[in-house]
Amino acid sequence: MSALPDGLTGHWLMIRAENNGEDSSDLAPLKVVLRLEGGSYHVSFGGDLADRGGVAHPAPGALHLTGTEGPNTGRTIPCIFQLMGDRLRICYGLDGTAPEKFTAPAGSGRYLVTYRRHA
Numbered sequence: 001m002s003a004l005p006d007g008l009t010g011h012w013l014m015i016r017a018e019n020n021g022e023d024s025s026d027l028a029p030l031k032v033v034l035r036l037e038g039g040s041y042h043v044s045f046g047g048d049l050a051d052r053g054g055v056a057h058p059a060p061g062a063l064h065l066t067g068t069e070g071p072n073t074g075r076t077i078p079c080i081f082q083l084m085g086d087r088l089r090i091c092y093g094l095d096g097t098a099p100e101k102f103t104a105p106a107g108s109g110r111y112l113v114t115y116r117r118h119a
Helices: 023-032
Strands: 010-019 032-035 040-045 048-056 062-070 076-084 087-093 110-118
Touching: 010 023, 023 032, 032 048
Parallel strands: none
Antiparallel strands: 010 032, 010 110, 032 040, 040 048, 048 062, 062 076, 076 087, 087 110
8 A cells, every 4th residue: 555646635625426326416515525635534514524534545546445433434445536637536436346437327336526626
């Protein structure tokens, strides 16, 4: 496992989301922010902490989130990511299976989120 790539460190504001084939972009107005720093992640909704834990970078384009506080406590969620300038796309394997594609069709157990870098 290696440290996070430099470009991932920072605050990311959700701008689009899909969960198991359902559009979840209605969460965007709640100001969902993902913060990645060092070996940790924090998720907040409107400034209130919703989830936090450790983040590892096991391979290029991959992350593992391990929840320590909130609804994902004790879970490890494998993810793939794509960084494109000030945009970050993450596909979360909520079923514990590492995603192979940036898709979240119905029944997949995947959550696909696009973030914009947030100051």
